[in-house]
Amino acid sequence: GAVVSQHPSRVICKSGTSVKIECRSLDFQATTMFWYRQFPKKSLMLMATSNEGSKATYEQGVEKDKFLINHASLTLSTLTVTSAHPEDSSFYICSARGGPYTEAFFGQGTRLTVV
Amino acid sequence: AQKVTQAQTEISVVEKEDVTLDCVYETRDTTYYLFWYKQPPSGELVFLIRRNSFDEQNEISGRYSWNFQKSTSSFNFTITASQVVDSAVYFCALSEARTGTASKLTFGTGTRLQVTL
Numbered sequence: 001g002a003v004v005s006q007h008p009s010r011v012i013c014k015s016g017t018s019v020k021i022e023c024r025s026l027d028f029q030a031t032t033m034f035w036y037r038q039f040p041k042k043s044l045m046l047m048a049t050s051n052e053g054s055k056a057t058y059e060q061g062v063e064k065d066k067f068l069i070n071h072a073s074l075t076l077s078t079l080t081v082t083s084a085h086p087e088d089s090s091f092y093i094c095s096a097r098g099g100p101y102t103e104a105f106f107g108q109g110t111r112l113t114v115v
Numbered sequence: 116a117q118k119v120t121q122a123q124t125e126i127s128v129v130e131k132e133d134v135t136l137d138c139v140y141e142t143r144d145t146t147y148y149l150f151w152y153k154q155p156p157s158g159e160l161v162f163l164i165r166r167n168s169f170d171e172q173n174e175i176s177g178r179y180s181w182n183f184q185k186s187t188s189s190f191n192f193t194i195t196a197s198q199v200v201d202s203a204v205y206f207c208a209l210s211e212a213r214t215g216t217a218s219k220l221t222f223g224t225g226t227r228l229q230v231t232l
Contacts, residue, residue, distance in 0.1 A: 034219055043206065043224045044160075091158060095220070103150065104210075104220055106160035 003027055004096045006107025013084055013114055021079045021110045023094030029074035030096035034104065035067075038091040047092075050077050084114040117142045119209050121223035128197050128230055136192045136226045138207030144168075149183065149190045150208040150220065160206070166190065168212070197230045204228070 003026040013019050023033055032051050036044040048064075050056040050071035058064045066088075068080040077096075081088050091111050095104040118141040128134045140149065151163040164174065166183050174181045178195045194201055204225045211218040 041227075044220075044222045046219050046221075049219055093158075093160065095160075103162055103165045105162060106152070109158040109160075111158070 004105045004107045006094050006110055008110060009108055010111045015085055015114055016083055018080055018082045019084055019112060021092055023077045023107050025075045025096045028098045030098060032097050033071055033077040034095045035069060035079050036093045086114045089114045117209050117221040119207050119221055119223035121207055121226050123226045125227040130199055130230055130232050131196050133195050134197050136205050138190045138223060140188050140209045142209060144211050146212040148210045148212055151192050152206045154204040199230050202228055202230045
């Protein structure tokens with residue numbers, strides 16, 4: 001199946017710094033990528049949808065200035081957590097779809113810990 | 116609005132038992148997709164199945180089978196002869212089937228399956 005690579009898998013950062021998470025589709029062109037956040041033992045909550053070459057669409061309650069999403073190419077999307085705080089600590093997962101009638105493939109996830 | 120309900124929070128079975136994970140969904144769309152994903156302790160989501168709303172045939176893949184019943188808006192997942200390696204959190208998800216753009220997935224809250232020896 002298609003492979004989506006997410007990097008880094010784990011990151012620890014100091015409060016106030018920014019962290020960038022990359023999501024790459026390795027063997028297909030991802031017209032759309034999604035960023036989810038998962039709290040411990042909870043479901044996945046969609047943060048934003050990004051289409052290549054256009055601005056991301058954020059879900060209600062997600063601060064777009066805090067969670068910057070860039071989808072500059074058909075194989076790469078990045079999520080930058082700006083001025084991270086301990087409450088931003090979470091598991092972030094990206095997914096990519098090649099088109100509307102295809103399954104969404106997920107990256108391995110990034111566990112962010114802000115200290 | 117779309118909604119996916121997985122009423123079973125946690126299930127514990129002994130190896131070789133069969134287990135069914137329930138999924139009930141709500142959508143106003145006439146065309147949609149249903150998915151099941153497995154999330155092992157490592158965290159990544161493993162795709163298991165995608166089912167088109169027009170295809171109500173049940174599907175079997177090895178020890179896995181899925182029962183899609185549109186009349187009751189359910190898409191249940193059965194693992195036959197469960198194994199310890201099946202221990203994971205299983206998510207049911209729903210997406211619209213719009214043309215032009217890939218639609219987001221709406222996830223259920225997940226069912227944690229624990230298979231013991």
